[in-house]
Amino acid sequence: MAEVRLRKVVKRFDDVEAVRGIDLDIADHEFVVLVGPSGCGKSTTLRMVAGLEDISDGEVLIGGDVVNDVPPKDRDIAMVFQNYALYPHMTVFQNMSFGLRLKHYPKAEIxxxxxxxxxxxxxxxLLDRKPKQLSGGQRQRVAMGRAIVRNPKVFLFDEPLSNLDAKLRVAMRTEIKKVHQQVRTTTIYVTHDQVEAMTLADRVVVMNNGRIEQIGTPNQLYHTPETRFVAGFIGSPAMNFIPCQLEERAGALSIRLTDSLAFPVPEAKASRYRGRAANGSMLLGLRPEHITEAHGHLEPGAVPFEARLEVTEPMGMETLVYFGVNGAQVCGRVNPNSGAREGAALRLAANLNNMHLIDEATGRVI
Ligand SMILES: Nc1ncnc2c1ncn2[C@@H]1O[C@H](COP(=O)(O)OP(=O)(O)OP(=O)(O)O)[C@@H](O)[C@H]1O
Ligand SMILES: [Mg+2]
Structure with a gap:
């Protein structure tokens, strides 16, 4: 097992810069997930670590050694892809042991x-079965088994679950987590699914347009996103962004949304925003889970307001409600018994303790 380091790694395909200078330190045993929208450079980054793609600039280190010029087969890594590429004419045992047999391992060891x-x-x-006699999830396990038996320094996964149906994906996600708890091999896992990223990772690397936007634990990314992109990418339903102005009157800060609606900024947040009023266009970032039905007594930081609901979506355990504020569509999550009805007004509470303020010009969270 080993740590993996990327130093200012760049990948150019002719005139396209797919990866634009990535720095990343992955610790021994760590499970790191690269996540981001299609085309942001996740697979290219992974393929450079694997040695399947030349590195245009910068260095990749595995276990302290620069591997830029080391061919894939000598990097001691195992890769699991979206299509598991099992050999159809071989049994599960033969598929799993193929790499070891090529390297002439003794039979007993294999x-x-x-x-x-x-x-x-x-x-x-299932060891005596052929791949066509297996379900999708079982094939995925065999592909993982083929990687595990090699006992590599690093596991690389590229969207390994995207061929499975939704239910099986969730089950296999748990499976992958359990396997990592047992084998503890350093892992880099690529997905475009933020839920998969959050549930699997020790640390999540959010990529956008060939660059790293933010690196952090799942909780850090959820609670303290540094950019609008990360704030909007992590969390489902996504964070609401409402155009607003920060006002400071007699030392008191408030978020002005419309002529008739303003939220006082809680004391705990005030020092962060003081002196930023009238600094141009801003966005109030508030997650749907922080907009709920207003109870009798409200916690400090929770501000009641009334909204006319445009759409309601019953989910069973909760109901999603949608309404407009200052030109933005806003989503809240309320109790199914809250009496939310389309076209009717509902008293809601916004929990400003969990607010984010974003500078629209820079896209950065203040
Ligand atoms: N062989 C190639 N030649 C030219 N451009 C490429 C090549 N491979 C990838 N690219 C470009 O590099 C960028 C990053 O591609 P990459 O496959 O790394 O994205 P990704 O984040 O894995 O996306 P997805 O989620 O769709 O798999 C894209 O703009 C893509 O078109
Ligand atoms: Mg990809």
Missing amino acids: KKRVDEAARILDIAE
Whole structure:
């Protein structure tokens, strides 16, 4: 096992700069997820670590050694792709042991490693089957088993679950997490699904347009996003962004949304924003879970207001409500018993303790 370092890594395809100078330190045993929209450079970054793509500029280090010029087969990494590319004519055992047999490992050692991986993945009963006799999830396990038996320094996953249906994805996600708890191999995992990223990662790397926007634990990214992009990318339904102005009157700060609607800034947040009033256009960032029905007594920082609901979406355990504020569509999450009805007004409360203020010009969270 090993740590992985990327130093100012750049990838150019002719005149396209797909990866624009990435610095990333991944610790031994760590599970890091690269997440971001399609085309942001996730796969290209992973493929440079794997050695499947030349590095245009910068350095990749595995276990302290620069590997820029080391061919993929000598990097001691194992990669699991979206299409698992199992050999159809081989049994599960033969598929899993293929790499070890190529390297002339002793038979007993091969059997020991395959049995151990099959135990971890719960596929011991399937070792004599051919891939076409397996379900999608079972094939995915075999692909992971093939990686595990090699006992590599690093696992690389590129969207390994995207061929599975929604239910199986969730189950396999848990499976991958359990496997990592047991084998503890340093892992870089690529997905465009922020839920997958949040649930799997020790640390999440949010990429956008060939650059890293922010690196942090799932909770850090959720609670303290540094940019509008990260704030909007992490969390579902996504954070609301409402055009606003920061007002300061007699030392008291408030967020002005419309002529008739302003939210006082809670004391705990005030020092952060003081002196920023009249600094140009801003956006109030508030997650749907921080807009709920107003209870009898409100916590400090929760501000009641009334909204005319345009759309309601019952989800069972909660109801999503949509309404307009200052030209923005805003989503809140209320109790199914709150009496929310389309076309009717509802008393809601915004929890300003969880507010974010974004400078529209720079896209940065203040
Ligand atoms: N072989 C190539 N030649 C030219 N351009 C490429 C090549 N491979 C990737 N690109 C470009 O590099 C950029 C990053 O691609 P990459 O595959 O890394 O994105 P990604 O983040 O993995 O996206 P997705 O979520 O769709 O898989 C894209 O603009 C893509 O068109
Ligand atoms: Mg990709």
